[in-house]
Amino acid sequence: MLAAVITRPGPPDVLELREVPTPVPGTEQLLVRVRASALNRADLHQRRGHYPAPPGAPADVPGLEYAGEVAALGPGAREWREGDRVFGLVGGGGHAEYVVVHERTAVRVPDALDWPAAGAVPEAFVTAHDALRQADARAGDTVLIHAVASGVGLAAVQLARVLGLRALGTARTPAKLGDARAHGMAHGVALTREVVADPPSLAAALSELTHAHGARGAGADVVLDLVGGAYTNASLHAMAPLGRLMLIGLVAGAEGTLDLGRILRGRLTVRGTVMRARALEERIVTMRRFADEVVPLLASGAMRPTIDRIFSLQEIVAAHERLESNETVGKVVLTV
Template identity: 40%
Template sequence: MSALPQTMTAVAIEGKGGPEVLVAGERPVPVPGAGQVLIKVAAAGVNRPDVLQRMGLYPAPKGHSELPGLEAAGTVAAVGPGAERFRIDAPVMALLNGGGYAEYALAEEAATLPVPPAMSLVEAAAIPEAFFTVWHNVFERGGLTSGGWLLVHGGTSGIGVTAIQLAVALGAKVIATAGSPEKCAACLGLGAVRAVNYREEDFFEAVKAETAGRGVDVVLDIVGAAYLERNLRSLADDGRLVNIAHQGESKATLDMMRLMLKRLTVTGSTLRIRPTEVKGGIARAVEANVLPLIVAGKVRVVIDSTFPLREAAAAHARMETSQHIGKIVLTAG
């Protein structure tokens, strides 16, 4: 093993604002602590929380890296005490606590997965954040099962393309919302039985028609307050609304009578603040239940575009157009 460099290129957030506050510079290479691995990053996923962090709306939790980047793939460059699963140079992907926008990143070994032999590191970098989030929220918290109905908002986002495919692969039926005819076509191409252009249609009416008035079993929502009432109306009896993000206002009035009469469940989560053991449990579930579907070709990793690490600002600008379909990924070099 060659000696590690002392410094690395990393993209930091300098101030609060638009993509221009993402600035590449030199940082010390981090040293793995107990239970951690150091990844030589080949690719890192770009996610909406990175944009919110850049704007000053989603600060890194205490003790986490202040560099953006919640997922990465590459090879193991060093291991900390007690980290025994992965050998040096093993190809891995990981859900990170931050720091992915860099040439080297620390990962908790518990939240690190092996990269299957036929998978590129760019594809691998696009897996952890979306697939961990979807598995945990749609299947563990939302309890979606074969034969059930799922409503996915933002069907062409990284989360959306993942949720559609996983639900279909596991025998569920999906209705997705998107903002253009092209995006709706993409949702249908991924297996959704109905795609709703939210700029032209009421998704509640579409759900009602598609399910013959029954409603869906699970709603995966990224919009929040503005959609709350229609999300609840879209649910079948005993349905579950799972919220993983919000756009605009986070507070809304809740009709408790509707919850009581239909026995609904409203829940939500965010992964970044969860303890390592929780993330590790999700990682093991994804490794057992999801990676085999990807390897078998039943679910694919949808990449919208790639940008060199130093062009992280351009990657954020692409995300903010909301024209992307699938994941945006930063690459080394």
Template identity: 40%
Template sequence: MKAVIISESGGPEVLKLEERPMPVPGFNEVLIKVAAAGVNRPDVFQRKGHYPSPPGVAADIPGLEVSGLVAACGEGVVKWQPGDAVCVLIGGGGYAEYVVAHADVCLSIPAGLSFEEAAGLPETVFTVWHNVFQRGKLKEGETLLVHGGTSGIGTTAIQLARALGSQVYATAGSDEKGAAAEAMGALKCVNYKVSDFFDELQHVGFDVILDMIGGDYMDRNIRLLKEEGRLVFINAVRGNKVQLDIADLMRRRLTVTGSTLRARNNEFKAALAEEIRQIVWPLFESQNVKPIIYRTFPLANAASAHALMEDSDHIGKIVLSVDRDLTN
């Protein structure tokens, strides 16, 4: 099979298309003929040598989410059969024509979505559902602030929170991005390159803040939280060493938490997938929430996809089209 590999740590040019052996599904695993693969910021970190694959996952093939058709089933698989259309969160290896995935983590593609749209769902939806709704415990009627509101994570968080009855605010790096976030349901999106988000939003009071920035955002995030507020980290691109006033945290009963999903075991991911299937998938099927696909590249042009990701000019998801016979 063809696969995009990381030939060495470095810039987008280190991504090379090569021939690799086709993987073989093990117990309760399925082999997927990949139609499309989502491109995500962790793929960029892996390419640069900062985010190694977990044990047992192809170390030099990036890609955390795919859609496609089940090509073969390993022993013990009862949920799927060859020909079923699925999307799935994986630990790596998605930039390839075939990939093996745990059967219980796979999800049917929501009705009405293309393979390319479905490829942009697992990593973002799993991340948002676990961090905003499970760890952050966002409830109907509460307020949510999403930093990076037009990223794949951001567009998903805004739409899901809005669809489930929360008031949503966001930050983004341009007026164009701010308008897009507001069109998706954000009541206000602050252009952080022009205004201080704390000054613009201090009158609101937030129950939950989803942050992928860290660093100097920490103090402002804490001050924006209501009593019993929850600050949830999924990244820290401006630095992971911060100062925290513990007395303030105690006095207002704040919660600071966060998570990464890649290294979590299949049992956890399967339980998360089932909750998403029951609660979130109907929102996509009713079109109350929509995947936002910014641009699709052929698999061989993965380097261009990574360059676009690093420019941060996109709104929504970047996707690789792997098998055009399936995606067309």
């Protein structure tokens, strides 16, 4: 089969299309003919040599999500038939013509979604949905979403609207905030480089946003932090008492200083979450909840994935360059 292979750590041009062995499905596994996938920040980190694939996933083929047709069933697989349209998450290997997945982690693709749209769904909507569940987000809560124009950010805005949450957001440009408003964000703030580089200014900007535009005027009940770095500590000052911060991404850095006194006084919760390293049974539970609670909304058109640009697998280098530009709104999708 054809796959995008990381030949060595480095910039986008270290990626090459190569013929590699087609994987063989094991017990209770499916072989899926991939029709579309999408890029994520983790793919960039893996390509640079900073985010190794978990055990069992290809070490040199990136790709954390897939949408395609069941091509073959492994021993004991009974939940699907050949030709069924499925999508889901994998530890790696999604940027190839075929991928092997456990049958209970696969979810049926709604008829309303074509292949590019289906490829744009799994990582964004599963991550956003799972984070809001872990944060115990409830109707009437205010949720602050960093990197609100990203794939996960725009999925979270739409989920917030459906769940009766008030969505606020941050982005680096006013144009990206406009895209988020079109999906249901109530208010947002564009953070300049100067503000981001000055921790007191960043904290003041976030606090002003959530206290002026939050549902109760007390700050954010939930923060979805897709950025990390200085954003995490600044967010503590923008939170309501008993607020819950979900740390999802580390685009701005993996290290930072936390105001522990603020956490104590506000009785705040800071929790990290990642999909890739979860055990099989936990992944199965997560995907079942996604299938039950999110997929019907995608099927009805109540929510939709946001596609920034579509590339073919042969254009993998250009796709990585596009995501690295930080100009994207929504998902960079690959057709296979």
